[in-house]
Amino acid sequence: MPQKPNSHLLRLGRYCEPGRAYLITTVVHQRYPLFSNLRLGRLLVAELKHTHDLGLVNSLAWVIMPDHLHWLFELGDAPLSQVIGRTKSRSTLTINRARGIRERFWQSGYHDRAVRAEEDIRRIARYIVANPLRAGLVDHIGDYPLWDAAWL
Template identity: 35%
Template sequence: MIDYLNSVSRHHGEYLPHLEVKCGTYFVTICLDGAIPSKLHQRLKLERSRQLFELERQKRLTPEGRDAIEWGHFLKVDALLDSPACQPVLGRDDIAQVVVDALEYFHGDRYVLDMWVIMGTHIHVIFQLCAENLLQKVLHSWKSFTANEINSLLGRAGRFWQRDYFDRSIRCDEQLAAIREYVWANPEAAGLRDWKWRRQY
């Protein structure tokens, strides 16, 4: 693992804060635009902000506490994404293959993939950045290419992915093992059987 504290910078997305860690190992989730109704997403965001504010007000907000709140927020969002009410666009074989091709195109060059799972409405990816490559740029390349290709397959135009994304910088082997277990089991947790759109490297 890297020297986390000396290699980190922070920026803020539309919904969530993001960390840029040099050569960092990340768990990232990207979901379809509109997969979660905007009002519901805003309500979850407000709930998360209130939890953080209360700990800050009490001067009890630690990095571990912030991480726990962010993870709790993610689990609520991910449960909604697995709902049968969401249209599983990514479950189509030709569309899922576009995502796989994009993920694997720069594998071993800009990043090293560890695991990915493509769900019907979102994707989970675990990977490590290489050299000076930035998380934002890697995700932009994935989202931009796949959006254009998939929109063409669907005969539509417009935004395909949600603007923001969830990312978690992985800091130790124990955390990596727990996230791997969660990601790999996601299809079964969502009621999917014999799910083929996942890979561990």
């Protein structure tokens, strides 16, 4: 018998703090490699940038993998759930418009981890942007088009 998803449990005890750095991971439903399509990945990039430009977050690093997103940012004044919900909703509308369909593609929920003050945020950023290397998608990070970091 298949297990019931437990993504709703991720919300239990969640607390967010403005100004704190968070590492977010969110996944495409059934791990479909939607962002293997560079054009669709660039549309998600535009939504990340829009969220940053509105001041909802200060993006520090991100990488869009074929079937998920890792995003490191400092949270602005809006609640974390609102920022992620807004980004996922807007990206769904934009990407579906480009695909000519109407369907949900993000898995519900997301994983978040507050970064502790004593942690090296640049080390975390390097770990994030090295994901395509570890996954064997490229031999050099400069060859992967869907990542960025504030320290470049």
